[in-house]
Amino acid sequence: MVLVLELILATVMYWFGGMVSDNMDMGVVFRYWVLCLAVTGVLLAYFNLRSRALSPAFAEARLQALQSRIRPHFLFNCINAVLSLIRADPKRAEHALEDMADLFRVLMADNRQLSPLQREIELCRQYLQLEQLRLGERLKVEWHIDNLPSDALIPPLVLQPLLENAVYHGIEPIVDTGIININIYKSRDEVHMVLRNPYQPEFKHHSGNKMALNNIRERLALHFDAESRLESKVSDGVYQVHIIIPFVTTV
Amino acid sequence: MSNSPLKVMVVDDEAPARNRLKDLLNDSMEKIPVQLAGEASNGLEALALLQIQHADVVLLDIRMPEMDGLELAQHLLKLPVPPAVIFTTAYDVYAIQAFELHAVDYLLKPIRLTRLLEALTRIGTVIPLQQEVLQKIRPRPRTHLSVHERDRIHLIPVGDVVYLRAELKYVTIRTCEKEYLLEESLTRLEEEFQERFTRIHRNCLVAKDYIAGFEKTEEESGEARWILLLRGLEEKLPVSRRQQYIMRELG
Numbered sequence: 001m002v003l004v005l006e007l008i009l010a011t012v013m014y015w016f017g018g019m020v021s022d023n024m025d026m027g028v029v030f031r032y033w034v035l036c037l038a039v040t041g042v043l044l045a046y047f048n049l050r051s052r053a054l055s056p057a058f059a060e061a062r063l064q065a066l067q068s069r070i071r072p073h074f075l076f077n078c079i080n081a082v083l084s085l086i087r088a089d090p091k092r093a094e095h096a097l098e099d100m101a102d103l104f105r106v107l108m109a110d111n112r113q114l115s116p117l118q119r120e121i122e123l124c125r126q127y128l129q130l131e132q133l134r135l136g137e138r139l140k141v142e143w144h145i146d147n148l149p150s151d152a153l154i155p156p157l158v159l160q161p162l163l164e165n166a167v168y169h170g171i172e173p174i175v176d177t178g179i180i181n182i183n184i185y186k187s188r189d190e191v192h193m194v195l196r197n198p199y200q201p202e203f204k205h206h207s208g209n210k211m212a213l214n215n216i217r218e219r220l221a222l223h224f225d226a227e228s229r230l231e232s233k234v235s236d237g238v239y240q241v242h243i244i245i246p247f248v249t250t251v
Numbered sequence: 252m253s254n255s256p257l258k259v260m261v262v263d264d265e266a267p268a269r270n271r272l273k274d275l276l277n278d279s280m281e282k283i284p285v286q287l288a289g290e291a292s293n294g295l296e297a298l299a300l301l302q303i304q305h306a307d308v309v310l311l312d313i314r315m316p317e318m319d320g321l322e323l324a325q326h327l328l329k330l331p332v333p334p335a336v337i338f339t340t341a342y343d344v345y346a347i348q349a350f351e352l353h354a355v356d357y358l359l360k361p362i363r364l365t366r367l368l369e370a371l372t373r374i375g376t377v378i379p380l381q382q383e384v385l386q387k388i389r390p391r392p393r394t395h396l397s398v399h400e401r402d403r404i405h406l407i408p409v410g411d412v413v414y415l416r417a418e419l420k421y422v423t424i425r426t427c428e429k430e431y432l433l434e435e436s437l438t439r440l441e442e443e444f445q446e447r448f449t450r451i452h453r454n455c456l457v458a459k460d461y462i463a464g465f466e467k468t469e470e471e472s473g474e475a476r477w478i479l480l481l482r483g484l485e486e487k488l489p490v491s492r493r494q495q496y497i498m499r500e501l502g
Contacts, residue, residue: 071342072341072342073314073341073342073343075342076341076342076359076360076361077265077268077341077342077360079361080265080267080268080271080341080360080361080362081265081267081268081271083271083361084267084268084270084271084274085267087274088270133267134265134267134268135265136266172264172314172316173316174316175264175292175293175316175317
């Protein structure tokens with residue numbers, strides 16, 4: 001239907017052109033047709049893709065596919081750390097297992113809906129406690145969340161995977177104490193989440209990190225479209241991820 | 252090691268993982284005579300310890316800061332009596348595949364007592380590790396070169412090496428302060444450190460960071476030759492005709 005319309009239009013256009021140049025030729029008309037067909041085809045494909053990308057069903061499916069996965073490396077090291085505690089410090093082993101249970105409950109849940117920021121923070125604390133168990137004094141965490149907009153809604157598991165990256169790429173490769181700095185605040189109608197960790201240029205397994213960032217970026221876009229941003233940068237030996245999302249409290 | 256207990260060293264960057272292994276070694280004592288021969292939290296520490304404290308077996312974690320297990324294993328081969336190495340890992344798909352391929356012994360964390368006992372009793376029968384195999388498993392360049400010096404292993408950070416020059420049987424390592432003799436092939440060193448070094452002559456690799464410039468001189472025969480000036484060393488090195496193209500590449 002659209003294509004036929006295009007062809008008629010193209011022919012008319014040609015005739016107008018012909019009137020001006022006074023030089024009719026069927027071959028040129030044919031060239032116009034092919035050109036128009038190609039342009040229309042591309043446009044149609046684009047609109048089709050766009051409508052599908054923005055359709056709720058597609059977004060839901062994409063969100064499902066983008067469900068955050070925890071590193072197996074973390075899971076097995078964590079179980080190992082808990083095993084080591086069972087004889088020496090059974091109480092701590094109990095707490096660690098409770099934290100693990102909570103963490104994996106969220107990781108395995110359906111995380112397509114927005115959830116309160118406060119909940120994500122608690123989850124991050126539990127996660128970091130488990131890492132602390134393994135890394136001890138090598139991991140130091142600084143929270144700057146005095147002005148936390150705790151009723152803000154965020155996509156679940158946006159911060160935790162970033163912290164996991166921070167530990168894996170920033171803390172584990174160094175012997176000395178490394179600091180992870182978490183800064184969350186509200187500015188105007190936006191929620192800012194800034195994570196910082198030591199940057200280790202000599203340890204180049206950044207493909208995993210990029211994947212996680214792209215994953216989160218896409219999830220943010222599916223929820224907030226162009227209103228969200230995720231930026232990462234390195235300066236003065238510190239790696240920083242800055243997330244900005246609109247401040248929303250109801251879905 | 253007829254009747255004397257098997258001396259086992261534990262190397263892992265996570266304290267809980269070391270504790271777990273020590274518990275398991277204690278449990279092993281009921282079945283086979285074993286004895287803890289110290290523990291270390293990274294490759295450098297382990298090597299320093301092994302120079303003063305003999306061990307028959309090293310239980311060696313793969314992923315550690317400073318120097319990882321796969322690199323340490325390569326340096327350990329230069330000890331007068333290299334200990335047997337059993338790698339431990341929580342999760343490392345690539346390494347595990349490589350271990351299987353080359354029949355290298357490893358244990359998955361969390362480690363079961365029965366598996367540990369099996370590995371420890373097998374010690375005498377497994378083929379000792381080979382440098383070539385370890386380099387295949389760990390395709391990243393080493394962080395240090397190791398040489399024998401008065402019955403000790405001396406580690407030279409690769410970043411300190413100005414040039415490597417093949418002599419009759421050895422390769423001379425030149426740092427700003429000293430010279431060392433290394434029993435390895437220049438071709439293999441070139442392959443391993445191609446990012447850092449460039450070949451300027453059939454028998455010489457120079458660290459790109461230490462190249463100060465090039466100078467044209469005239470030989471007695473009247474032929475023009477290029478020589479290379481070094482940063483931090485008075486010495487000048489000849490550039491062979493075949494390798495003159497590197498001057499353009501390096502600017």
